[in-house]
Amino acid sequence: MSAGLRELDATALDALTAAGRPVLAEFFGPNCIICRQLEPMLGAVARETAGRLDVVRVDAAANPALAERLAIRSLPTLILYKDGAPQGRRTGFMTAGELRGWVRPALADA
Amino acid sequence: MPFIDLTPVEQADGELKLLYDDLERVRGKGRVSNLFKAYGKFPALGRANFNRLMVLLSQGTLSLRLKEAVMVALAEINHCTYCVAFHATAMNAQGASEAEIMAARQFDAERIGLSPKESALFEFALKANGDPHAITQADVDAVCALGATDAELVEVLETVNTGNAFNLFAGALGVGADDFLHYSLDSGRFGARAAE
Numbered sequence: 001m002s003a004g005l006r007e008l009d010a011t012a013l014d015a016l017t018a019a020g021r022p023v024l025a026e027f028f029g030p031n032c033i034i035c036r037q038l039e040p041m042l043g044a045v046a047r048e049t050a051g052r053l054d055v056v057r058v059d060a061a062a063n064p065a066l067a068e069r070l071a072i073r074s075l076p077t078l079i080l081y082k083d084g085a086p087q088g089r090r091t092g093f094m095t096a097g098e099l100r101g102w103v104r105p106a107l108a109d110a
Numbered sequence: 111m112p113f114i115d116l117t118p119v120e121q122a123d124g125e126l127k128l129l130y131d132d133l134e135r136v137r138g139k140g141r142v143s144n145l146f147k148a149y150g151k152f153p154a155l156g157r158a159n160f161n162r163l164m165v166l167l168s169q170g171t172l173s174l175r176l177k178e179a180v181m182v183a184l185a186e187i188n189h190c191t192y193c194v195a196f197h198a199t200a201m202n203a204q205g206a207s208e209a210e211i212m213a214a215r216q217f218d219a220e221r222i223g224l225s226p227k228e229s230a231l232f233e234f235a236l237k238a239n240g241d242p243h244a245i246t247q248a249d250v251d252a253v254c255a256l257g258a259t260d261a262e263l264v265e266v267l268e269t270v271n272t273g274n275a276f277n278l279f280a281g282a283l284g285v286g287a288d289d290f291l292h293y294s295l296d297s298g299r300f301g302a303r304a305a306e
Contacts, residue, residue, distance in 0.1 A: 093240035
């Protein structure tokens with residue numbers, strides 16, 4: 001039941017979001033404790049929404065230009081993309097239940 | 111294999127035997143868990159922690175299903191496979207189905223078979239575990255609006271503390287699965303003996 005979330009770099013994230021399908025991207029840091037706590041929650045949502053939502057991780061420190069472009073100021077930051085554009089953002093820990101409630105509208109008409 | 115020697119029940123004496131006797135009186139003959147065999151290396155701490163667990167499970171007003179569901183979820187978060195199997199078995203003993211246990215493992219409060227108040231407390235527990243300092247008065251008000259009392263907030267938070275403490279202990283000493291557990295983590299199903 002481990003999360004096994006895909007980690008992308010800036011180029012791969014841009015390509016994935018441009019495809020139009022909903023994407024939930026977590027911007028994390030390797031020393032971010034809350035990011036580690038968030039990972040199993042994201043993993044649960046990723047398993048349930050496989051094929052409808054891409055849940056991915058992006059190391060903000062390893063992709064500074066992207067982090068600057070997206071104004072990532074704290075970790076973890078979550079950005080929900082749809083139709084190639086950010087539809088919303090959250091920062092900090094979220095339970096799987098909160099994540100489900102947040103992404104549900106984006107999946108309803110996907 | 112555990113990283114330390116675990117004293118078998120038949121070799122226990124003194125304070126360790128008192129601890130094992132307490133465990134078998136509550137849980138049944140042959141059900142001294144590896145976790146408490148490890149705690150038995152420091153019998154006074156073993157008994158203190160068993161007493162703590164007994165207060166948590168035998169007192170308070172929250173259902174055992176909720177408390178075991180929280181412990182299943184924490185075990186999943188902490189990658190404590192032994193603890194998942196143990197608390198899944200305990201959840202099953204409270205009448206939870208395999209699907210409801212799987213819902214706890216997937217952190218899905220709505221499918222565990224809990225009341226609205228206890229579903230909210232399950233969420234509250236996970237949020238506190240994820241980042242306790244991010245909890246706000248609004249979070250507390252939301253669960254209290256569903257009927258949760260201050261004592262129940264303490265009860266569910268102590269469930270989180272206890273689950274995490276036992277997960278750490280089990281993981282760091284590699285205590286391994288008990289031979290009386292028959293829950294498959296991969297399939298999410300119980301074996302024949304566990305279903306009896």
